[in-house]
Amino acid sequence: MSGVRVLVGTRKGAFILTSDERRKDWEITGPHFAGWEVYHLKGSPIHPERIFAAPSGGWFGQTMHRSDDGGKTWEVIGNNFGYEGDPGTHQWYDGTQHPWEFKRVWHLEPSHTDADTVYAGVEDAALFRSTDGGLTWNELPGLREAKGHLWQPGAGGMCLHTILLDPGNPNRIVTAISAAGAFRTDDGGTSWFPVTQGLKSEWELPDPDAEIGHCVHNLAMHPSRPDTIYMQKHWDVMRTDNGGKSWYEVSGNLPSDFGFPISVHAHEPETIYVVPIKSDSEHFPPEGKLRVYRSRTGGNEWEPLTTGLPQENCWVNVLRDAMSTDSLESGGIYFGTTGGQVYVSPNGGDTWETIVHDLPSVVSVEVQTLP
Amino acid sequence: MSQIRVVLPQHLRTLARSEREVRVLVAEPATQGSVIDALELRYPTLRGTIREYGSSVRRPLVRFFACGQDLSHEPPDAPLPDAVVNGQEPFLIIGAMAGG
Numbered sequence: 001m002s003g004v005r006v007l008v009g010t011r012k013g014a015f016i017l018t019s020d021e022r023r024k025d026w027e028i029t030g031p032h033f034a035g036w037e038v039y040h041l042k043g044s045p046i047h048p049e050r051i052f053a054a055p056s057g058g059w060f061g062q063t064m065h066r067s068d069d070g071g072k073t074w075e076v077i078g079n080n081f082g083y084e085g086d087p088g089t090h091q092w093y094d095g096t097q098h099p100w101e102f103k104r105v106w107h108l109e110p111s112h113t114d115a116d117t118v119y120a121g122v123e124d125a126a127l128f129r130s131t132d133g134g135l136t137w138n139e140l141p142g143l144r145e146a147k148g149h150l151w152q153p154g155a156g157g158m159c160l161h162t163i164l165l166d167p168g169n170p171n172r173i174v175t176a177i178s179a180a181g182a183f184r185t186d187d188g189g190t191s192w193f194p195v196t197q198g199l200k201s202e203w204e205l206p207d208p209d210a211e212i213g214h215c216v217h218n219l220a221m222h223p224s225r226p227d228t229i230y231m232q233k234h235w236d237v238m239r240t241d242n243g244g245k246s247w248y249e250v251s252g253n254l255p256s257d258f259g260f261p262i263s264v265h266a267h268e269p270e271t272i273y274v275v276p277i278k279s280d281s282e283h284f285p286p287e288g289k290l291r292v293y294r295s296r297t298g299g300n301e302w303e304p305l306t307t308g309l310p311q312e313n314c315w316v317n318v319l320r321d322a323m324s325t326d327s328l329e330s331g332g333i334y335f336g337t338t339g340g341q342v343y344v345s346p347n348g349g350d351t352w353e354t355i356v357h358d359l360p361s362v363v364s365v366e367v368q369t370l371p
Numbered sequence: 372m373s374q375i376r377v378v379l380p381q382h383l384r385t386l387a388r389s390e391r392e393v394r395v396l397v398a399e400p401a402t403q404g405s406v407i408d409a410l411e412l413r414y415p416t417l418r419g420t421i422r423e424y425g426s427s428v429r430r431p432l433v434r435f436f437a438c439g440q441d442l443s444h445e446p447p448d449a450p451l452p453d454a455v456v457n458g459q460e461p462f463l464i465i466g467a468m469a470g471g
Contacts, residue, residue, distance in 0.1 A: 082425060
């Protein structure tokens with residue numbers, strides 16, 4: 001019988017939730033890496049027992065781990081994220097230039113074609129790649145040549161948090177960086193260019209044609225349509241149908257177009273999910289009602305999904321990497337909250353159940369669909 | 372050579388898969404730098420967790436204590452106290468108090 005493995009990163013460790021395809025009864029293990037902040041952990045799509053994890057902390061910095069048995073045991077792998085050559089400088093809060101300094105790994109993206117290849121998005125924003133299972137890491141420095149001197153940190157830090165690998169074209173990668181924008185390579189990571197045309201951030205960027213500085217919160221892509229990418233921006237839900245060359249807004253009837261995560265249904269490329277948050281200064285659901293919004297039309301027309309979710313006195317947030325989907329036939333969707341709850345909908349969002357409700361604050365949720 | 376007793380904080384014990392106290396051999400004169408060099412050689416999983424890669428500067432919230440003193444701001448090549456060198460006292464690596 002097939003099943004799912006949900007990888008949950010929290011402020012105080014990681015947890016692994018497993019169930020069969022009914023997704024009713026759950027086995028929970030953890031905390032793995034107890035006491036460490038686990039911004040992200042993610043499994044290899046071609047070797048599901050292989051999971052990469054990135055625990056970090058203020059005292060002892062970044063550590064990296066790999067499991068080859070589905071998270072039962074872990075080994076320490078390489079944690080040396082050295083910028084290529086002279087690290088250079090980027091824009092600082094006061095308008096001066098500031099040296100690039102590694103702080104932590106935000107996101108891991110294992111390759112679709114090679115179990116030993118994995119990408120890491122880090123703060124200060126850069127993209128690293130390992131081709132030896134995470135033992136050593138090398139930067140793809142061309143990304144920071146895409147006007148990196150103009151990038152500046154937002155309130156959450158200057159982090160590279162989203163990495164989309166085109167399953168049909170290993171040379172194309174799209175990344176997103178908070179308060180800097182979205183960037184694409186078509187040559188495997190050597191050269192990069194901003195893909196921000198059509199984004200409007202009038203409250204943050206006075207220049208209507210600014211290429212750099214858009215605060216992209218998350219991107220999502222269906223593997224069958226790599227040219228169509230959905231974006232949750234700081235404000236605005238956006239869509240492109242040409243790989244990012246131009247974007248248009250699809251916020252439609254959302255109660256707020258501010259939010260963090262965005263996901264696509266595993267079998268319906270036009271079905272997408274967001275979790276509206278009231279505003280950039282009030283990071284909680286509008287009216288204290290935790291509602292996932294679903295569009296079956298690729299945006300613009302949204303419906304609230306509420307059955308099984310708290311509809312009063314709920315003041316949690318859902319962070320950018322904390323929503324994910326499985327690829328079982330019924331299209332499951334999952335998300336975790338800063339209040340420590342992890343919810344599952346085994347039916348594409350129609351109804352929700354709580355898997356676990358008292359974890360540490362959830363930073364990331366990834367789902368593996370197991371054979 | 373001196374055998375130095377080093378006490379690790381919990382998170383580093385987990386990474387090193389070690390006991391609370393470990394011992395490393397260092398050439399005389401034993402210094403903070405030579406002790407950490409020996410520690411990282413014996414436990415490579417600790418690289419980058421006590422000192423920064425590249426600069427080898429102590430991470431901001433790591434402290435070095437010994438003989439009831441905070442040695443964190445001593446230069447890395449300063450000799451360690453005799454009581455640490457002769458094994459009477461351990462060299463403690465501490466996660467700094469950083470609460471609120």
